[in-house]
Amino acid sequence: MTMLAKKEKIAVVGAGLMGHGIAQVFADAGHPVAIYDPDAAALARVPERVREIFRLLDADPSPVDHISLHERLENAVAGAQFVIEAGPERVPIKQEIFATLDALTGPDVILASNTSAIPIRELAAKAARRNRILGAHFWNPPHFVSLVEVIQSDATDIKFVQRAMKLLADAGMSPVHVKRDIPGFIGNRLQHALKREAIALVANGVCDAETLDKVVTEGFGSRLGVLGPLEQSDMVGLSLTLDAHRVLIADLDRTPGPHPLLEAKVSAGTTGMAVGEGFRRWTPEQATAVRKRFQEHLASEARKRRAARKAKAQA
Ligand SMILES: NC(=O)c1ccc[n+]([C@@H]2O[C@H](COP(=O)([O-])OP(=O)(O)OC[C@H]3O[C@@H](n4cnc5c(N)ncnc54)[C@H](O)[C@@H]3O)[C@@H](O)[C@H]2O)c1
Numbered sequence: 166m167t168m169l170a171k172k173e174k175i176a177v178v179g180a181g182l183m184g185h186g187i188a189q190v191f192a193d194a195g196h197p198v199a200i201y202d203p204d205a206a207a208l209a210r211v212p213e214r215v216r217e218i219f220r221l222l223d224a225d226p227s228p229v230d231h232i233s234l235h236e237r238l239e240n241a242v243a244g245a246q247f248v249i250e251a252g253p254e255r256v257p258i259k260q261e262i263f264a265t266l267d268a269l270t271g272p273d274v275i276l277a278s279n280t281s282a283i284p285i286r287e288l289a290a291k292a293a294r295r296n297r298i299l300g301a302h303f304w305n306p307p308h309f310v311s312l313v314e315v316i317q318s319d320a321t322d323i324k325f326v327q328r329a330m331k332l333l334a335d336a337g338m339s340p341v342h343v344k345r346d347i348p349g350f351i352g353n354r355l356q357h358a359l360k361r362e363a364i365a366l367v368a369n370g371v372c373d374a375e376t377l378d379k380v381v382t383e384g385f386g387s388r389l390g391v392l393g394p395l396e397q398s399d400m401v402g403l404s405l406t407l408d409a410h411r412v413l414i415a416d417l418d419r420t421p422g423p424h425p426l427l428e429a430k431v432s433a434g435t436t437g438m439a440v441g442e443g444f445r446r447w448t449p450e451q452a453t454a455v456r457k458r459f460q461e462h463l464a465s466e467a468r469k470r471r472a473a474r475k476a477k478a479q480a
Pocket residue numbers: 178179180181182183184201202203204207250251252253254255258262279280281282302303304305
């Protein structure tokens with residue numbers, strides 16, 4: 166029996182930005198992967214997009230042959246043990262997808278959503294067997310960022326959470342268990358708490374946007390990849406954190422909604438790099454350079470992790 170035959174079949178529902186990357190992750194780990202999208206053009210682009218990921222990883226692209234393309238959902242999910250939905254971030258669409266997946270699959274099949282914001286209980290509302298529905302929040306790009314937040318709703322049975330976490334870990338991802346189905350889960354709450362203060366600092370004239378980004382990337386951001394904030398608090402001693410909080414916490418931004426500066430920028434159409442201006446002004450060359458820097462950094466980290474994983478598997 167080949168290695169491929171021993172691995173569970175994975176179905177990916179939605180072949181866009183996230184779906185094709187998730188398909189690459191499982192194909193690279195030796196799973197047969199079936200991907201579905203109602204848009205034939207999106208589906209047809211999957212092999213080429215997945216080959217490009219292998220190129221960036223300096224890796225053999227042959228696992229792309231483990232991915233089959235499907236224009237019918239029932240064919241994609243037939244025989245799959247784990248189905249991950251990466252369709253549009255719209256409640257009615259996801260509710261419909263999960264109701265259909267629930268009807269098409271057996272009771273032991275894990276049904277996961279890659280939603281970044283919709284509560285799992287809400288997207289599962291039209292499904293009958295909600296105990297196997299959970300969140301599996303991959304980060305963009307899923308093929309280069311290893312974290313996956315596995316979200317348990319009040320209806321999810323822990324045994325499905327455990328199975329999903331094992332499957333993800335075996336595929337080289339780094340799953341964490343989010344025990345409550347709250348908006349933004351863990352990562353996006355932290356990320357947006359930082360953005361809230363960042364926007365307020367710029368709006369209040371403390372610094373410009375470029376300075377703000379420099380303070381993060383060249384300051385505490387440079388250590389965040391190796392030292393989490395609570396680990397760092399433990400390292401310096403909690404009394405230092407307490408002293409800082411006594412002075413700072415009451416002064417941090419607490420605008421009770423999106424900041425007016427953000428609202429104003431979006432209303433004015435200055436929505437970011439794609440239009441040449443957001444918090445900062447961008448020429449097309451500058452925008453391309455930032456994207457390239459970002460991709461190369463993540464790809465280089467992913468190459469190292471992948472090489473270590475393959476070496477361990479062969480040892
Ligand atoms: N883009 C990100 O940075 C990011 C990060 C984490 C999570 N997510 C989440 O992942 C999901 C997918 O996001 P994306 O950026 O890949 O979007 P995308 O627009 O690139 O892809 C969505 C795909 O879903 C397809 N689709 C439309 N209707 C469908 C249906 N009924 N069934 C199945 N597929 C359908 C579309 O044709 C499209 O190919 C969303 O829930 C999003 O919130 C996105």
